[in-house]
Amino acid sequence: MTTTTSDVPVATRGAEGDPPEVARLGSAKGGWFRRTGLSHLVGILALAFSIFPILFVVSASFNPTGTLSSSTLIPREFSLANYQDLFSGSFPRWFVNSLIIASISAAVSMLISACAAFAFSRFRFMGRRPGLIGLLLVQMFPQFLAIVALYLMFANITELWPSIGFNTAAGLIILYLGGALGVNTWLMKGFFDTIPKDLDESAKIDGATHFQVFFGIILPLVAPILAITGLLGFIGAINEFLIASVFLRQDDSKTAAVGLYGLIADPLTKNAQFGEFAAGAVVLAIPTVALFMYLQRYIVGGLTAGAVKG
């Protein structure tokens, strides 16, 4: 807490020059430092803080020795040896598993929660308010502490329907879909509420069904929030570790997160394996970072619209 109190005044010093109106009101008169220098200083420090662990992983992944102790912040030598090791092992399989699981579960849960948010935003029905609050409460139960229950449940499922049981991507995907209505529904409902109802009403007068209103009018308008929830779902599923580590035991069914954890789990060999691990982390980051950059224009607006509306 002390950090907050000491940080806020510092923060406001940066604020002097920022909102356009204040700038117009006179701080544009000040020297370069007052106008933009301070902003650049804060920006550069934040950038350095953000970048240096990433720089370290990238340079470790190109480090020919491949050990933790010889990895530096700035690469001294360049070699693809770690990547060759990585791709000659089980990693390509893990990576594909991760991509399949994350993209399917993100896409389906995006659709499911968009449907639910549409219902909560556009219809008035019995149990609507309790439903919304209930959704919030269920999220607060530490989901993975129910892992014993989930484990026993999937032991039965594996016996009855092996194709959606342990060690299958399908099983993990449907399990992740359990969390599809959660915070996402709230985020989306907030966004849906900002779209004027007159739109759907005039469409209905023209004879559109609720189905056409949803798919034809609302969904295209909420593309930003769909992008956000899709991205969050994708990142979440790529990063999910605990449930995946319990459910995926066979080497060829593992996701990249579980597999990479295994690479440096043994304290005796982790120094030597670090380069390969770093290469894996870099490869795993590529899809999320690429998606992130591609969707960036939606992200700022989308997140806050949801957050502001609660």
Added chain:
Amino acid sequence: MLLVKVVGLGFLAAVALFAALPLIRTDNWWGLAIVLAVTALAFYIYLSPRPVPLKYLLPGTLFLIVFQVLPVVYTVSTAFTNFSDGHRGTKEQAITAIEGASVKQVPDSTIYTLTLATDGDAATGDIVFLLADPTTQDSFVGTADGLEDLGDGSFEAASPGGKITAADDYTVLTVPEINARQDDITAFSVPTDDGAIKSQGLSAAFEGAPQQSYDEGCDCITDATTGNVWTADDSEGSFVSKDGTQRNLAQGWKVGVGFDNFARVFTNDTIRGSFLRIVVWNFAFAIATVAITFALGLLVAIALNNPLMRGRTIYRSLIILPYAMPGIAMYLVWREMFNKDFGLINRLLHTDLNWFGSTASSMFAILLIQLWLGYNYMFLVITGALQSIPSDLVEAAGVDGAKPFYAFRTITFPLLLVALAPLLITSFAFNFNNFSAIFLTSKGGPFPPDNPSAGSTDLLITYTYRLAFGGSGADYGFAAAVSVLIFLIVAAVSIVSFRRTQALEEIN
């Protein structure tokens, strides 16, 4: 439109069929009834024109009920039982297991050639014994239900009456697979009329007589060799030594224990002491994480919200990069950067600190990692919120002569807080149970020498995880009770804060 409906309902019917067939095969009529009821409900909802909201809510709700609500309900009910290693099944199963485990080889025991296999998947399927009797040249399969003949032609053997190498419907285990399931195999026995069949090494099994047997009359277990007697205690779920000289039998059964697990948290001295300490650190951790990420995010957002500044997009994209990196891998990278012997941080600072070795430095390292992973998100959200605050408010204050800092403190900051309060609360709730942040970095350490089960940076959730799955035997009942307590704490804090920010009142 009609086509979508037909395809959708067709898909639904296919799923229902997929779900129903194995249930019919295993005579699971209750399961079948539930599948049919759910399918009928779904057909009704999508064919009838009236329940429009339900058409949109059904898919998500079904998944939510099956994979979140049911496990939660099960966990809550487990909290009131003694479910743990040795207390998993029914009393009958416990008796069978005790009798089976006490089987000893007797002089005229039949010796079988054994092949270890499973029914289904090698890692999770039930253990079975594929047995060949070298004297009679008969082949059997032994399951937990008993011994059955293996049909001719359904298996392959090295020689008639020799070791079985493959059998239909069963997976023969390889040596590494056997090693992975050593405990299951040792505990396994095939009940027979005269006793049970146990394994002896990897390729032989013998039929022997149990030394300990259950007597319904006295509801007790007697050991034939030593004469010790254990009486069943139905409130504890254990066989208790009658004269108090012997320890309880390790194998018990699952019974309800009421609020005992909850009482243990508050009455057991070791647990109570560490529990309070963990709760305090857990709150500090969650609040500090939200506070420092918010503070730094705000500082950077304000600095970069300067319209006169060039290159803002570049700054922005690079600063939020950590948010897009895979968090699991980055926790591990940070852990290794803090590594005492080889870590980057010690090398850069020319220190030799064991970061996760002392409480203070461990907490510092964890919070620094949290700051790195979290402030980018706050930065993003605050940037958006800043842009949505109407500019005429601040402008008007400026016209009235307010200094920029004063205008920020009295107008912008309160508006930001109102806008972001729900997000800060959810962030608190998430971090309160941030398992990865601890498990992947300090693992809860350092541990006080007198209590190796509760580390000084443990969160309730990592502490519970250790209780449930940790080295000294799994205690699910107690772990479930702690989960329920965690849930109550988080829910109470969140509801109170939501009430205070009136976020819930505004649901419209």
